[in-house]
Amino acid sequence: EVQLVESGGGLVQPGGSLRLSCAASGFSFSSYWMTWVRQAPGKGLEWMANIKRDGSEQYYVDSVEGRFTISRDNAKSSLYLQMNTLRAEDTAMYYCARHVGSIWDYWGQGTLVTVSS
Amino acid sequence: QSALTQPPSASGSPGQSVTISCTGTSSDVGGYNSVSWYQQHPGKAPKVMIYEVSKRPSGVPDRFSGSKSGNAASLTVSGLQAEDEGDYYCASYAGSNKYVFGTGTKVTVL
Numbered sequence: 392e393v394q395l396v397e398s399g400g401g402l403v404q405p406g407g408s409l410r411l412s413c414a415a416s417g418f419s420f421s422s423y424w425m426t427w428v429r430q431a432p433g434k435g436l437e438w439m440a441n442i443k444r445d446g447s448e449q450y451y452v453d454s455v456e457g458r459f460t461i462s463r464d465n466a467k468s469s470l471y472l473q474m475n476t477l478r479a480e481d482t483a484m485y486y487c488a489r490h491v492g493s494i495w496d497y498w499g500q501g502t503l504v505t506v507s508s
Numbered sequence: 509q510s511a512l513t514q515p516p517s518a519s520g521s522p523g524q525s526v527t528i529s530c531t532g533t534s535s536d537v538g539g540y541n542s543v544s545w546y547q548q549h550p551g552k553a554p555k556v557m558i559y560e561v562s563k564r565p566s567g568v569p570d571r572f573s574g575s576k577s578g579n580a581a582s583l584t585v586s587g588l589q590a591e592d593e594g595d596y597y598c599a600s601y602a603g604s605n606k607y608v609f610g611t612g613t614k615v616t617v618l
Contacts, residue, residue: 428554428609435511435612436546436554436597441605450605453509486553493542493560493601498553 393417393497395487400502407477411502413470413487418497420468421445424490427461427472429483430501437483440472441490455481477506512537512598512610519616520588528613530581530598536608538579542601545574545583549594557596558583585615593617 399411413425427439440461441450449461460473470487482505488495513531520526530537530545537543543561546554556565558574561581571586581600585592598610 426607436548436599436609437511438599438607438609441607448605452606493540493607494544494556494599495546495554496556496565498555500553 393489395489395497395499397485397487397499397502400485400504402505402507403477404508405478405506407506408473408475409477409504411472411474411485411487411504413472413499415468415470415487415489418489420463421465425461425463425470426488426490426495427470428486428488428495428498429481430486431480431483434483439485442470474504477504479506482506509602509606509608512600512608514596514598514610514613516611517614517616519618520585521618522588522590524588525584525586526588526615527582527584528596528598528615530583530600530610532579532581532600532608534579536600536602537576537581537598539603540601541576543574543576543581544599545572546597546599547592547594548597554597588617590617 394416396414442461462471484501486501489497518526545558548554561576562574596613602608
């Protein structure tokens with residue numbers, strides 16, 4: 392069974408940093424692109440970042456380019472999102488998702504990040 | 509990377525049909541046959557309902573169908589059922605390995 396379990400969310404002050412993790416199981420992690428998607432409270436989904444199977448390529452939405460870094464450790468079947476210089480508008484539920492073709496076929500349950508003083 | 513435009517809400521009675529639009533540009537919806545649709549129930553992760561404009565993943569009822577014309581895509585839910593109530597989001601490839609979601613539509617079954 393495919394499972395994606397996010398962790399690392401919490402309360403952080405503006406300007407602070409946080410590292411999210413996503414533990415994958417039930418599939419060959421290194422064979423898939425992976426994605427982070429976020430959803431602000433009561434708002435819609437926002438594609439954040441993609442990472443290639445071997446981690447050699449990363450792509451970001453403009454609003455986080457330079458502040459956030461997506462990475463992966465295929466040996467640990469884990470996906471990460473390093474978030475720096477956090478702003479109030481980064482407050483959201485962060486989901487990791489498996490990317491196949493042009494869709495996300497499996498999603499985690501999300502981890503909540505709250506940026507507030 | 510502007511969000512695709514969807515109507516905020518749509519509704520229908522059980523058994524009726526509802527159609528949700530998703531409007532983008534020639535740089536996303538109009539430029540690729542990579543439009544997908546996701547259903548999200550409160551407190552849950554999204555679930556893919558349609559991919560590549562009109563294809564249904566296994567397990568998705570054939571009541572769900574998708575289409576595209578120019579820079580706009582649409583999702584139709586026929587024979588509405590109570591469990592179809594929820595939020596629906598379109599998504600499209602936007603070139604350069606980037607993607608964009610729609611603004612979301614809340615579907616209510618009356």
